[in-house]
Amino acid sequence: MIHFEDVSKTYGDFHAVNSINLEIKKGEIVALIGPSGSGKTTTLKMINRLIEQSQGTISINGQNIFTQNPIELRRNIGYVIQHVGLLPHMTIADNIAIVPKLKKWEKTVYLQRVDELLAMVGLDPEIYRNRYPAELSGGQQQRIGVIRALAADPPIILMDEPFSALDPISREQLQDEVIRLQQKLKKTIVFVTHDIDEAIKIADRICIMRNGQIVQLGTPEQILRHPANDFVREFIGEQRMGKLETLPDLKDILIKPITARPNRGLAEGINAMRKHKVDSLVIVDQNEKLMGIVGVWEIQNHFDEEHLLLEDIMRRDFPVLSNTNTLSDAIYLISKHRVAYLPVVNADRELLGLITRASLVDVMANQFGTSQQRNGGVSTAC
Ligand SMILES: Nc1ncnc2c1ncn2[C@@H]1O[C@H](COP(=O)(O)OP(=O)(O)O)[C@@H](O)[C@H]1O
Ligand SMILES: [Mg+2]
Numbered sequence: 163m164i165h166f167e168d169v170s171k172t173y174g175d176f177h178a179v180n181s182i183n184l185e186i187k188k189g190e191i192v193a194l195i196g197p198s199g200s201g202k203t204t205t206l207k208m209i210n211r212l213i214e215q216s217q218g219t220i221s222i223n224g225q226n227i228f229t230q231n232p233i234e235l236r237r238n239i240g241y242v243i244q245h246v247g248l249l250p251h252m253t254i255a256d257n258i259a260i261v262p263k264l265k266k267w268e269k270t271v272y273l274q275r276v277d278e279l280l281a282m283v284g285l286d287p288e289i290y291r292n293r294y295p296a297e298l299s300g301g302q303q304q305r306i307g308v309i310r311a312l313a314a315d316p317p318i319i320l321m322d323e324p325f326s327a328l329d330p331i332s333r334e335q336l337q338d339e340v341i342r343l344q345q346k347l348k349k350t351i352v353f354v355t356h357d358i359d360e361a362i363k364i365a366d367r368i369c370i371m372r373n374g375q376i377v378q379l380g381t382p383e384q385i386l387r388h389p390a391n392d393f394v395r396e397f398i399g400e401q402r403m404g405k406l407e408t409l410p411d412l413k414d415i416l417i418k419p420i421t422a423r424p425n426r427g428l429a430e431g432i433n434a435m436r437k438h439k440v441d442s443l444v445i446v447d448q449n450e451k452l453m454g455i456v457g458v459w460e461i462q463n464h465f466d467e468e469h470l471l472l473e474d475i476m477r478r479d480f481p482v483l484s485n486t487n488t489l490s491d492a493i494y495l496i497s498k499h500r501v502a503y504l505p506v507v508n509a510d511r512e513l514l515g516l517i518t519r520a521s522l523v524d525v526m527a528n529q530f531g532t533s534q535q536r537n538g539g540v541s542t543a544c
Pocket of ligand 1: 173177178179196197198199200201202203204205
């Protein structure tokens with residue numbers, strides 16, 4: 163679809179982009195990533211001829227873009243930049259409709275398109291079409307930037323650090339939005355980012371650049387598993403490359419259980435569950451020794467029997483881990499018994515914490531650099 167053949171961009175003797183070869187396929191999202199000054203923006207802007215290459219050939223669908231009228235070319239390539247570039251004196255609808263108008267679409271057609279695009283990114287057209295950019299939040303403005311690039315339905319979209327000015331929440335939302343839109347629209351998207359997590363999340367293939375050259379091109383999986391050299395390894399972060407043998411110790415990933423004393427009533431039990439948003443309680447004696455577990459269904463089933471205490475309905479027979487077990491033991495037991503969590507005790511059967519399915523997922527995710535919460539200790543809820 164987009165083909166770079168031995169393309170360079172020089173400023174005097176300096177190579178901003180140095181002899182790159184790259185084939186971007188139809189319908190894929192390619193992330194250009196690398197340190198500042200590595201030539202990402204230059205590479206991107208050569209695609210819509212905002213920058214002319216000094217050497218080599220760029221073609222789109224087999225046609226050399228050098229032979230095309232640059233204005234016409236740009237109308238068929240959506241372009242999203244970091245600071246949206248919405249025109250402040252124009253309404254949102256007019257901003258979105260810029261290219262459709264240039265393409266001389268009928269007014270009714272482009273107005274309908276504006277509404278459709280606003281709805282697509284969750285902005286009510288009735289409310290937003292006549293507003294001005296300054297009346298929108300940064301995240302909303304950036305959404306408009308994205309749908310403006312989609313307005314005339316171009317087959318190619320270029321994005322240059324489109325979300326990097328946003329707060330982390332808007333940023334995540336917009337990333338999700340782009341993934342969702344792409345599943346529907348199947349555009350060919352080239353986007354520049356310096357955030358490897360963003361690239362891994364959104365891109366089908368990642369193109370890692372350094373000093374104007376391509377260091378590695380591959381799927382996120384390929385790059386994470388087989389970084390081409392130390393530069394890539396460092397760039398993607400060593401912490402992502404965790405292997406099973408480097409799994410953390412069981413004791414380091416224990417989460418804090420919600421516990422209750424055996425002599426409490428069922429209403430108290432339900433109350434503690436509700437308060438702590440859990441569906442089971444670990445029953446411990448006054449020495450924090452593990453006695454049993456009670457799930458919300460057990461309480462439900464016996465709730466009418468007012469004289470019953472938690473110790474009367476608790477399960478005493480369930481899998482338990484000792485603190486000398488390993489994380490692999492935990493994974494094995496949790497899968498074997500199909501339980502949501504396992505209590506972990508010491509040699510005196512004192513409760514140290516829980517390993518949950520969710521915390522195991524966290525550990526796995528942590529091998530890929532995602533943050534993980536670590537709690538420890540025991541506190542009794544009732
Ligand atoms: N007009 C220019 N004149 C001279 N050098 C430039 C010009 N534009 C970009 N460069 C240089 O080219 C290199 C690549 O720039 P750019 O593609 O913007 O990097 P990135 O987007 O990866 O941060 C940088 O070293 C930059 O300083
Ligand atoms: Mg740049």
